[in-house]
Amino acid sequence: MSERQHPLAALTKTRILEFVREPEALFWVFAFPILMALVLGFAFRDRPPDPVPVGVVEGSVSKEITDALAASGKVKPSAYATLADGLEALRTGKIALLVEQTHALTYHLDATRPDARIARLEADAAIQRARGRLDPSPPQEALIHEKGSRYIDFLLPGILGLNLMGTGIWGIGFSIVNARLKKTLKLMAATPMRKSHYLLAQMLSRFVFLVGEVGIILAFGVAAFQVPIRGSLAVLGVVTVLGALCFAGLGLLTCARARTLEAANGLMNLIMVPMWLLSGVFFSSARFPKAAQPLIQALPLTALNNALRAVMLEGRSLAAIGGELAVVAAWGVVSFALALKIFRWQ
Amino acid sequence: MNAAISCTGLKKHYGDVKAVDGLDLEVRAGECFGMLGPNGAGKTTTIEILEGLTKPDAGEVTILGRRWGSHERELRERLGISLQETRLTEKLTVFETLSLFRSFYVRGRNPEQLMADLSLEEKRDARVGKLSGGQRQRLAVACALAGDPEILFLDEPTTGLDPQSRLQLWERIAAYKAAGRTVLLTTHYMEEAERLCDRVAVVDHGKIIAQGSPEDLIAGLHAPHIIEFSTDPAVSDEMLAKIPGVGERRQRDGQWFLAAASLAQAVPALLAALDDAGAKLVSLSTHQATLEDVFISLTGRELRNE
Secondary structure, three states, X not given: OOOOOOHHHHHHHHHHHHHHOOHHHHHHHHHHHHHHHHHHHHHOOOOOOOOEEEEEEOOOOOHXXXXXXXXXXXXXXXXXXXXXXXXXXXXXXXXXEEEEEOOOEEEEOXXXXXXXXXXXXXXXXXXXXXXXXXXXXXXXOOOOOOOOOOHHHHHHHHHHHHHHHHHHHHHHHXXXXXXXXXXXXXXXXXXXXXXXXXXXXXXXXXXXXXXXXXXHHHHHHHHHHOOOOOOOHHHHHHHHHHHHHHHHHHHHHHOOOOXXXXXXXXXXXXXXXXXXXXXXXXXXXXXXXXXXXXXXXXXXXXXXXXXXXXXXXXXXOOHHHHHHHHXXXXXXXXXXXXXXXXXXXX | OOEEEEEEEXXXXXXXXXXXXXXXXXXXXXXEEEEEOOOOOOHHHHHHHHOOOOOOOEEEEEEOOEOHHHHHHHHHHHEEEEOOOOOOOOOOEHHHHHHHHHHOOOOOOOHHHHHHHOOOHHHOOOEHHHOOHHHHHHHHHHHHOOOOOOEEEEEOOOOOOOHHHHHHHHHHHHHHHHOOOEEEEEEOOHHHHHHHOOEEEEEEOOEEEEEEOHHHHHHOOOXXXXXXXXXXXXXXXXXXXXOOXXXXXXXXXXXXXXXXXXXXXXXHHHHHHHHHHOOEEEEEEEEEOOHHHHHHHHHOOOOOXX
């Protein structure tokens, strides 16, 4: 007869080939994390914050005040010929504060803007000191620079988790709905192919992309921001693999029955948007009310993010994050089993 | 008689639409059986029920002496299925596609053999997306043959193909049948049914309205010839009814179609009758009756309503 590949291997290979031959898909999996990292890199450059732009009304304010503002380094003054010009710049957000000296020193500002309040404090301090104010107890500043406790250190594992969820659910969901629309699924169901093999191959093919997408984010974080990886890389590997499988399973379940791309898209958003917000990607999930915590902690992305942070930032061992991994694995297994049961082949 | 496929009392309703409405069918081992009917007659629903892809509302299906409920895996190994408008993954090559389908079967034909069977060797490394319609359809049939099946199901295998591709595919199907295998196909091309099929079932509104070999069905008209003509001025049905040797009559777009057992008898009689009526002949042609005429005779409608 003929040499025959194992169907699971053949299906996995097919899925990978399909993917690498789809330039758009490649872009979203590999270029997206790079773009995200670049944006972060810009936002978290290792330098003091930019001076806040403020305006002064020319003529009304003495040169001494303008010089004092410029010398403070905390605000960046620019001159406006008339009060009307200055107010216009304030309204359009070009400056955060407008300084005018009539019979008294006047600050024009929108108090609801945080940068306006900062500008007011900094500008006022500079002006008062220039006019001879002496601070009774001059403070010292102790800045936090310790690696591992900055916002970027908190954020990077979250981005990693977010990316694992996004590529898992989008990557698998759209390919399945497409195959259903084109009746490829129906044709496969008409062969002796085991249905579990088809779904399993979708999950397995994720491994290939995992190395790339996780590698890029981690490498960027370590190279550009010295984000620490305190735990072992092997443990981190186990966590990301489990996370990828979990969201691949959820992706299968999300698209188990959807007949159109629109329906699938809606379902995917329904699954993902709550986790973007609740699962501690950009800020700690501990900020949500206590009553909601049991639910939030049971979400797969919360568990994955907690496990990633525990390994990367606290150097925890596999045993120490067993609870989180159990939650992640349970979501994966249950989703896969349910998807297999309710999957629509035509 | 050894039945490869048989079904009785098949019914499938979609809401108010009776797609299949009490259909009995028996396909013998080693024959090529065609379901002929217009679009929407219920052919695809029927073949997909037989393929085990759609559950019927009522009725029994037996394939190779087995039932879908109890022997699905075994049957899937032994059947080859090509769906209507199959869209294989465009990013894969011909070889990769065939390797994939081969991997699903315990026994089967390897990709090289399949490519040779369907003249696809030159397209071995071409992506499916770059193939012509005819090549794609041949690839779909090659996929259906990957398990070296005992029965091949083809749903409208040549719809939309150019005449040359159609001929090429007919040759391959005939070669498969010549190896003693069974074929069940659906078509709305009477020519396809006449060329390929040992027996044909004419399907309309979810029922079989006639069944038999193409020759028998045509012979059943008792009028193997069709006379087609038009006149100026038009002539009446009563007048034509009096002409000896003329069977069924029908009219479409000013054109008359008369069934006749003998042209030698009917044509001179028709000409004489037209002469008597003072009608001038505008056009006149004759052809051998086909399955199309059988269908029209049975339903009063044409097979293809494109």
